[in-house]
Amino acid sequence: MPGSLVLMGSGETSPTMVEIHRAAARTLRPGARAVLLDTPYAFQENRADISARACRYFARSVGLDVEVAAGVTGADWVFSGPGSPTYALDRWAASGVAGDLRARVRARQGVTVLASAAACTAGLATVPVYEIYKVGADPHWREGLDLLEPLGLRAVVIPHFDNAEGGTHDTRYCYLGERRLSRMECELPPGTAVLGLDEHTALVIDLDGESAHVAGRGGLTVRRPGSRVVLPAGTRTDLAELRRLAEGRGGATVPQPSTRPAGSGPAPAEATLEETARACEKLFNAAVAEPDMVAAAQAVLDLETEIVKWAADTEEDSGGVDQARELMRLLIARLGEPASTARLRSLGLRALVEPLLALRARLRDEGRYELADTLRAALLEGGVVVEDTPDGPRWTAAS
Structure with missing residues (x-):
C-alpha cells in the first residue's frame, strides 16, 4: 500500500x-x-x-x-x-x-x-x-x-x-x-x-x-x-x-499549476459556507424586492441545504454553521414582510403566501418546529393568519 x-x-x-x-x-x-x-x-x-x-x-x-x-x-x-x-x-x-x-x-x-x-x-x-x-x-x-x-x-x-x-x-x-x-x-x-x-x-x-x-x-x-x-x-x-x-x-x-484540457475552464472551487450564505442572502434580498416569494423561499431552502452539508464540520472557520443558522432565522423572519406590502398595494396574496406555507410544511416534516413557528410569526407580522387544521394549514388575511 x-x-x-x-x-x-x-x-x-x-x-x-x-x-x-x-x-x-x-x-x-x-x-x-x-x-x-x-x-x-x-x-x-x-x-x-x-x-x-x-x-x-x-x-x-x-x-x-x-x-x-x-x-x-x-x-x-x-x-x-x-x-x-x-x-x-x-x-x-x-x-x-x-x-x-x-x-x-x-x-x-x-x-x-x-x-x-x-x-x-x-x-x-x-x-x-x-x-x-x-x-x-x-x-x-x-x-x-x-x-x-x-x-x-x-x-x-x-x-x-x-x-x-x-x-x-x-x-x-x-x-x-x-x-x-x-x-x-x-x-x-x-x-x-x-x-x-x-x-x-x-x-x-x-x-x-x-x-x-x-x-x-x-x-x-x-x-x-x-x-x-x-x-x-x-x-x-x-x-x-x-x-x-x-x-x-x-x-x-517552481512548476506551474497543471493545465486543464482546452475549453474546460478552471477547476471549480468548492465554496465555503460563508460564501454560500452571502450568495443566498443576496438572492433573497433581490427576490423580496420584486416581490418573488418563490425565489425568496428557494434561497432559504438553498441555505438550509448548505447548512446540512456543513453540519459535520468539526472546526468552523469564519462564517460557520452557527452563523449560517442565525442568518437563516433572520431570512425566515423577513419572509412575511412582502405579504404586508403586497396587501397594502392590493396585490394577490396567494402567489406570495403559498410558497411560504410550502417551506413551513417542509420544516415541520423535518422536525424543525422552532423555525416553522418563526415563519408563522413572520407571516402574522405581514398580515397573514395561519391556522393548522386536520385538512392542512389554512390562511387568511388579517383585517
Whole structure:
C-alpha cells in the first residue's frame, strides 16, 4: 500500500476537502483500518460530539468507517485535526504516539492526514497558538513531531495561513499576525523554513514516489527570512523541489499549476459556507424586492441545504454553521414582510403566501418546529393568519 502524508490548513471535515480525502482513501487496501486520533481536542467537554460528527463525515462523504482510538498501531489510515497543538504534543510524547507517527512517515507506510492543530505539530517546531493568541503568552515555539525530517525538509508547518477572522487586526499565520511571526522566525534554528498552508488547502505528499501537490482553494507558502514563494492550488512538484525551496535555492524553477484540457475552464472551487450564505442572502434580498416569494423561499431552502452539508464540520472557520443558522432565522423572519406590502398595494396574496406555507410544511416534516413557528410569526407580522387544521394549514388575511 503506497504511503502518503496529507497536511491540511483547515476545513478538514467540510465539503471543500471531500475530494482530497477520497483520493487518499482510494489508495487503501480493502478492509483497511482507519483511526481518528482525538487527542488535540480530548480536553473539551464536547469531545464525543466532535468525534461523532467527524466519523459521520468520513462514513457518508468519504466512504471510510473510522474508529476513535488513542494510538495508531496497526492503522492503515490515521487522521487528527482541530484542538490544541501543545495538548496533543504532550500526550503523544508521553504515550509513544509521537514516535509511532514518525515511524509511519519514515517507513513510507500508510496514509497519515494531519489538519489544523494536528498539522501544526508536523514540523520541527510548533506554534503554541492557544497559549499565545488566547492566553497572552509571549511568542515562542514548542518542539514539534518533526515528521518532515525523514523527507529531508527542515521546516515548521503553520495552518490557517491566510486566516482573516480578525477583521481589524492581523490573524494571518495561525492567528500570529506578521509582527509575531517575524519575531518568532528569528528564533528558529538556522536554515528552517515556514510552510504556510492556507485554509481549505492541503499539501499531499506521495511518500513512495516523492511527489507532492497542492490541492484545495488556497496555496502553500514556502517562507524564509526575506523571501517567500507561493505554490497555488493545482501545483504539482516533487520533494526535491520542495527541499530546494525550503533551502532558498529553488524559486526560479517552481512548476506551474497543471493545465486543464482546452475549453474546460478552471477547476471549480468548492465554496465555503460563508460564501454560500452571502450568495443566498443576496438572492433573497433581490427576490423580496420584486416581490418573488418563490425565489425568496428557494434561497432559504438553498441555505438550509448548505447548512446540512456543513453540519459535520468539526472546526468552523469564519462564517460557520452557527452563523449560517442565525442568518437563516433572520431570512425566515423577513419572509412575511412582502405579504404586508403586497396587501397594502392590493396585490394577490396567494402567489406570495403559498410558497411560504410550502417551506413551513417542509420544516415541520423535518422536525424543525422552532423555525416553522418563526415563519408563522413572520407571516402574522405581514398580515397573514395561519391556522393548522386536520385538512392542512389554512390562511387568511388579517383585517
